[in-house]
Amino acid sequence: MQITEIFSSQLPVGETLSIKRSRFEPTHKKDNLKRISIVSGTHGDELEGQYVIYLLSSWLNKNSSLINGIIDLYPAVNALGIDSITRGFPLYEVDLNRAFPGGKEEYLPGQVVYALAQDVKGSDIAIDIHSSNIFLREIPQIRINKEFSEFTLPHAKELNCDFIWIHDAVTVLEATFSHTLNQMGTRTLVVEMGVGMRLTKEYGVQLLNGILNLMKKEGIITTDEKFESREPFLSEIGEVFYINAPTSGLFVPELNHCEVITKNAKIGTIVNPLDGAILETIYAPSGGILFTLREYPIVYEGSLLARIFGNTDEKN
Amino acid sequence: MKKIEILRINSLNRAPLIVEGYLFEGSNPDAPTVAIVGAMEGKTILPLYTASKLVDFLKNSISESKNILGNILVIPSINHYALNINERFWPLDKTNLNTMFPGYAEGETTQRIAKRLFDAISGYTHGIILENREDLSTCFPYVRLFQSGYEDIKNAKKFGYKIVHHKELRPTDTVSLQYNWQLWGTKAYSVMCPNETQIDMNSSNEVLEGIISFLSKNKIIKYKVLNGFESTVVTKEDIEIVKTPKSGIFIPTKQIGSHVIKDETIGKIIHAIEGEVIHKIVAPSNGVIACHYKNGLIFENAVSFRIIKSG
Numbered sequence: 001m002q003i004t005e006i007f008s009s010q011l012p013v014g015e016t017l018s019i020k021r022s023r024f025e026p027t028h029k030k031d032n033l034k035r036i037s038i039v040s041g042t043h044g045d046e047l048e049g050q051y052v053i054y055l056l057s058s059w060l061n062k063n064s065s066l067i068n069g070i071i072d073l074y075p076a077v078n079a080l081g082i083d084s085i086t087r088g089f090p091l092y093e094v095d096l097n098r099a100f101p102g103g104k105e106e107y108l109p110g111q112v113v114y115a116l117a118q119d120v121k122g123s124d125i126a127i128d129i130h131s132s133n134i135f136l137r138e139i140p141q142i143r144i145n146k147e148f149s150e151f152t153l154p155h156a157k158e159l160n161c162d163f164i165w166i167h168d169a170v171t172v173l174e175a176t177f178s179h180t181l182n183q184m185g186t187r188t189l190v191v192e193m194g195v196g197m198r199l200t201k202e203y204g205v206q207l208l209n210g211i212l213n214l215m216k217k218e219g220i221i222t223t224d225e226k227f228e229s230r231e232p233f234l235s236e237i238g239e240v241f242y243i244n245a246p247t248s249g250l251f252v253p254e255l256n257h258c259e260v261i262t263k264n265a266k267i268g269t270i271v272n273p274l275d276g277a278i279l280e281t282i283y284a285p286s287g288g289i290l291f292t293l294r295e296y297p298i299v300y301e302g303s304l305l306a307r308i309f310g311n312t313d314e315k316n
Numbered sequence: 317m318k319k320i321e322i323l324r325i326n327s328l329n330r331a332p333l334i335v336e337g338y339l340f341e342g343s344n345p346d347a348p349t350v351a352i353v354g355a356m357e358g359k360t361i362l363p364l365y366t367a368s369k370l371v372d373f374l375k376n377s378i379s380e381s382k383n384i385l386g387n388i389l390v391i392p393s394i395n396h397y398a399l400n401i402n403e404r405f406w407p408l409d410k411t412n413l414n415t416m417f418p419g420y421a422e423g424e425t426t427q428r429i430a431k432r433l434f435d436a437i438s439g440y441t442h443g444i445i446l447e448n449r450e451d452l453s454t455c456f457p458y459v460r461l462f463q464s465g466y467e468d469i470k471n472a473k474k475f476g477y478k479i480v481h482h483k484e485l486r487p488t489d490t491v492s493l494q495y496n497w498q499l500w501g502t503k504a505y506s507v508m509c510p511n512e513t514q515i516d517m518n519s520s521n522e523v524l525e526g527i528i529s530f531l532s533k534n535k536i537i538k539y540k541v542l543n544g545f546e547s548t549v550v551t552k553e554d555i556e557i558v559k560t561p562k563s564g565i566f567i568p569t570k571q572i573g574s575h576v577i578k579d580e581t582i583g584k585i586i587h588a589i590e591g592e593v594i595h596k597i598v599a600p601s602n603g604v605i606a607c608h609y610k611n612g613l614i615f616e617n618a619v620s621f622r623i624i625k626s627g
Contacts, residue, residue: 009615009616010616012563012564012588012614093404098488105557107451107618108615111617172490172491174487175486242422244422247326248327248328250328299328300408300425301325301326302423302425302426302427302428303424
């Protein structure tokens, strides 16, 4: 394993910003090896990917003889953000996942994303691991842009996630890592799982198995070991129902994340601690899987409380 | 003048966010109309100040109400919650209102705010957005127009600022107020204000006079104004970006608006611990300084100056 600095910048006062990559490859180098890149920490408040990458690098260290391709790991793209609990790039307040493809001549956030994109460029597959944000908890899922789904969907099915959400192309998302890399010819998948600022160990293990399964299928590792690969449900066979807060207050959930629920099930209440009033009771507009649930209880009108994956005919 | 409620959002622990607009009804139904949006972000003091001074001007300095020809709607502040606690974006989820347009009535909080605002300002002939640059720099006042296919450069010159920046459209600009306003038929202009934490009377007067000039020249108000600059239209090719190869303490030695000549020293970088000058920033060409970095500490390879090339 080799650790390389892919970007560095001298900060004003006695510190160097450094973005690092670790590379695992076969002991005896061969030509035409497949290459996979795993990226996390683009948002400084999302840490689930750090754990997955730790599990993966630990596995690769123990099984180095099974490596038959190049595996590049980038655990902390927004290093300054991660160490300061800042979602965007500190000081500039820029969402790095809206700053791609960046450029050498741009401001510092643009230079960072440019260096990352240029380093990942040429990989056969890239996986960008996100963990929602501090407000919402998500089941392990893959987000795929319809524009690239012909090539990325087969890989997504190998990743041992529960849900594959295929979404329409949106212009603003052209500034993301996944769009940029897909345009460069790298089949790039976005994983969303867990919640911001926390680790969900079972999800980490679940995705590790999926990544090992995909790498085995692609010949990047050679092993007889079988890795779990559950059958995900696809967004195209149902409908995603959004439940936004009808009023501001303190959201108290009544259900557990990931539960299979029936239509009109009580999802939770929005209450006012000051006078003890229940301001709103929230019911499920559809039966299905409660795949997103609010974690941070303070809500404003419009705050997302939950998402249900249910039947199309129950769409209201 | 009518004070109208544009939108209201309740909060569990803060007073409700009530956004109000000031509608000055015109005396001529055939005259063009304008809506002016002030502070969408917190930390945008000059947009807030300029919009509020415009309300004061229209209320108290136009001697006869018949001299207001077309309807004028001024909304000085959208994001009081951020302004009051010196946050830049929506304080709870840190989303940027100016990336939420045209908005969505059933969506997240800032999408709903954008939708209600957009509904209130739709249908006007002209739309003016008072903004700060999104990077860490300050500048002289100018108009920024996206190269969207809907822009009106001729009218943008009527502000009389030194430049109209005709800027390439990025994917992220497609969710901005300017782009969406234009898409829905309003001639929209972003007036870029100096990024200051306190009001500088010279620059704030320049911003305000430009808006009054625009209103007068478009016959929205009847008011005699002095001519401003004959604005130069500037594109990417006209701008020299000056980066600093060293990080440290940044000291600009030339002011915004200064004309500089090639190889002239315009700033310096001081070693943050040992105090010595570690880099002198020189002008790469003749021109006028339009922007410079605004913080005392500067990163390596950061943009220290933007110079509009001349000669």
